[in-house]
Amino acid sequence: MNKAAIDPATLKSTSRQTPEIDPARVSLQNAGQIWREFMVRCPADMVSDDLKHPEIWRKLQASGSRNALKKHDRVYVVSYDEAWVAEAIVASADGKGAVLAKPRITTMPERYDKLFQDDKYRVAWNGHGYVVERKADGHVMAAAVANPDLAARLLAQLYPARAA
CATH class of the missing domain: 2.40.240.20 (Hypothetical PUA domain-like; domain 1)
Known part of the structure; x- marks a missing residue:
């Protein structure tokens, strides 16, 4: 048998774990x-x-x-x-x-209007509501809200306010 040949019996199963409904x-x-x-x-x-x-x-x-x-x-x-x-x-x-x-x-069709984002953060759907994610690592920066406009407002609040 050629050493380069792969033996199917030695391969690990690549089947994934079936998720369960919460x-x-x-x-x-x-x-x-x-x-x-x-x-x-x-x-x-x-x-x-x-x-x-x-x-x-x-x-x-x-x-x-x-x-x-x-x-x-x-x-x-x-x-x-x-x-x-x-x-x-x-x-x-x-x-x-x-x-x-x-x-x-x-x-379902894709969104025709893209969710708001800037150079550091983006508004995203997380399955329960709209959240603000940091682009660098995907960390959720604000709690889920009901609509993308509220999430965009929370995104703006992440930045310091300008001094008058």
């Missing part, structure tokens, strides 16, 4: 007589293909919360960066996870 990021939208509807915000490292794995719902199902999914519930899943959303019906659910029936993925 129960705190699941909100009840509507509770009808037959089924319920939930809005779910994904963790930052989740991709739409992860919805095929029932174990992503493990924490939600094991928590014993009132938001644990049941058969026929509807879920509206929003990616962390809001690049895509998925709508699905729960096909089955137990204490270990939930299976979604044919999630319908919709890719």
Whole structure:
């Protein structure tokens, strides 16, 4: 065997850990007589293909919360960066996870108006609101706010005021 050849048996698995849904990021939208509807915000490292794995719902199902999914519930899943959303019906659910029936993925268009930034800071969406990030290291400089205009105002407050 050639020494330059790679032996597949010796290679480590490059499969990544499937992220799990945080129960705190699941909100009840509507509770009808037959089924319920939930809005779910994904963790930052989740991709739409992860919805095929029932174990992503493990924490939600094991928590014993009132938001644990049941058969026929509807879920509206929003990616962390809001690049895509998925709508699905729960096909089955137990204490270990939930299976979604044919999630319908919709890719959201990119922003047509760019978020404010200057040479040191930028306004960014962090999955929960708009924040001010330092460009040098990505450190969040201000708490999340509801809209980009408020975040731009917080960005301006990071600089010292001019003396009169």
